[in-house]
Amino acid sequence: MTTPLTPVELAFALLREGRMGDAENLMTREVQATADRHGPGSPEWASAQCDLGNVLLNADQLDRAAECFRRAAAVPPRDHESRKDQLTYRLNLGLALRMAGRLDEAETELRQGVQERLAFYGREHAGYAFGLEPLADLLRQRGDLAGAREVVEEAVANLWRNGHERVASALALRAAIVHAGGTPEPLFVGLHQLPDEVVEQIGQVVTQLLDRDDPASKPLLTALVAALEERLGADHQATLNALSVLANLGRDLGDQAGRIDAIERVLASYDRQGRQEQALMAALGLAMAQDEAGDTEAGLRTYASAAVRAERIGRPELRSQVLRNWGLALKEAGRVGPAEQRLTEAVEQARRGADHDMVGRAGVALGLFLQHEGRLSEARTVLEEGLAVLDPVHPDAIVGRSHLGAVLDGRTCGCGDMPGTIADAFREFVLTRLPADLLDRLDVAIVDGDFKIEVGLRREPTEAELERLNQVFQTAHAEFRRRISEPHYAR
Structure with a gap:
């Protein structure tokens, strides 16, 4: 028997479907229901506010998310567990403020959170380091590299002593901070003392920290690839994933030679391992890269060889x-x-x-x-x-x-008329998902970079139909909004 989803789990399922309005409405109702059961200002209400904040955060409503976390953090704790929860709420508040670009406020909250964690956990506990890491990242973002380095080194030392797996993200952040400082010291240290899965996580976090528009990201990523190859091997998936990111970065930065080299290394690895379908996809990426680099003949030769690969797979x-x-x-x-x-x-x-x-x-x-x-x-x-x-x-x-x-x-x-085509596609998307006799008319246009919609109903909808109507429009908005600015025909 399957366990029913909690409200917040259901809300995130709705978010994954692009139904942002439904997810928000669900959690707003849950906050009210919690207030009715336990009272506003209760630890349970604070927890529901945090859940709503997380949903809003993932729907890119950053300022509203921050206010939810602020309300949650303002609730006085009643016991040890609710005090721990309050520390989490303040950390979430700092992260939301940082994501919203409100850096002064974010630093204030994160520093306060560090002091509260120090008082609650003590300097040697990993829970203290959990607050240090986002503060270090914020200082890096603000250009205070000396401050960031001091804070991240304390976080790394703490998590290393505690044997905590979160040392992976701290080490990745340390590498980014050291790289930004321009010193010649090694970026990745101690990897041979860490389990494989922790080293893999370091690779994942570094790629998440990259600024894809900054040429300085390439040497950081190149150093990561070298470190992963030395520690895990040239054919390990973590190494190949980092090489794939390096290839994409080469495309974004206009470094076609670097892009081609990275793809060729991935392709050679898949061939060594006999992973035919992955090798085929790498070959297609290589052909496109060669073509975009101006070497048309090399691209066509690679396509011809890819066709042989595909025929072999069948x-x-x-x-x-x-x-x-x-x-x-x-x-x-x-x-x-x-x-x-x-x-x-x-x-x-x-x-x-x-x-x-x-x-x-x-x-x-x-x-x-x-x-x-x-x-x-x-x-x-x-x-x-x-x-x-x-x-x-x-x-x-x-x-x-x-x-x-x-x-x-x-x-x-x-x-x-590409905007008109997108509007027509939006209209068709909606109409094919609603009862045929519900709408009298649906006018869709793109005005000032967003959809303008006018709806006429043939009859009074039932409550279920009204809910479905809202869901369909929310999904359509999520699916088509990015098409307005980025319509393209990709291979």
């Missing part, structure tokens, strides 16, 4: 993906005949598989090719078939629908 979905990407690269290289052949084969392979998205993506790719070649009737047929099986929120569906609009207008190029 899954039609993978063969379709390779053929699609290869066809797009051939088209960009001006090789129209081979491009059409590969894109047509991509559609045929996708139809043999069970992945509807792959059928749709291959169809959109071929449809765009046919449109640009002036074969509008064929393009329309292929695009309509592909769009019929793609979810309206899929990026390729949005681009394909926009191009279909251009085809219907008799145009061989141009992607039509």
Whole structure:
């Protein structure tokens, strides 16, 4: 028998579905119910406020989250356990303020939290170090590297003495602080004395701390890769994950040579291990990187070898993906005949598989090719078939629908009215998820970078239908908002 989800667990499940309004409403009701049962200002009410704050924090409502944590931290503790909880609430308050850019307030709260933890736990307890680490990170963010170094060293020493696994995040933060200070000392120390799983966590935290727009992030990440390779081995997944992040960082920073080198190292490892599907994905990434670096011929050769890999694996979905990407690269290289052949084969392979998205993506790719070649009737047929099986929120569906609009207008190029296409996709997304007789009209437009929606009802909805209506709109907003600024057609 499964255990029912708690309200906060259910709220986070709603957040993962993009239903932010539903998650917030659920926790707001829970706060009120807790106040009714135990009274406002009770430890139980403080706990519910903290849960609501965590939901708001994960919905990017940072200022509101901070106020929830502030209310929770203001509740006087009644016993040892509620005092521990209060320390957590204050820590959460400091983190929320930092995330909101309210750095002065954040530092005040975090410093107060450190002093309260010192008084409660004592200097040798790991609970004290839990407050030191976020303070060190804030000081790093503010440019006070000397202060950050002093605080993080105390946190590392404490957690190391206590044998606490959280030493991983403290060591990762220490490495970032030392790196920012520009001293020649080693960034990663003591890894050979730590269990593998702790070393893996260090790698994960370092990649989370990276500023993807800062070229200084590359030497930090390069040092991490070297440390992981020495400690865990070149074929360990943690090393490969860090190399993959290094490749993505190379793309973001325009370091194509570094990007290609990192991908080649990942590909070589997967080949050594006989991990065929992972090697295939690495090969596709390598081909794209070579193409974007201007080495078209190398990219095409890599696509050809990737096609051999996919054929060896035998899954039609993978063969379709390779053929699609290869066809797009051939088209960009001006090789129209081979491009059409590969894109047509991509559609045929996708139809043999069970992945509807792959059928749709291959169809959109071929449809765009046919449109640009002036074969509008064929393009329309292929695009309509592909769009019929793609979810309206899929990026390729949005681009394909926009191009279909251009085809219907008799145009061989141009992607039509992209904002209008996104608005139409939003409308379709909503309509397909509601009772057919509920809405009389649904007008959707994009105004000043956000959705403007007008709804007309045919009849009075039931309470369940009204709740469903709210859920669908919340999900649509979460799914489509990022498409407004970042519509793209990706391989």
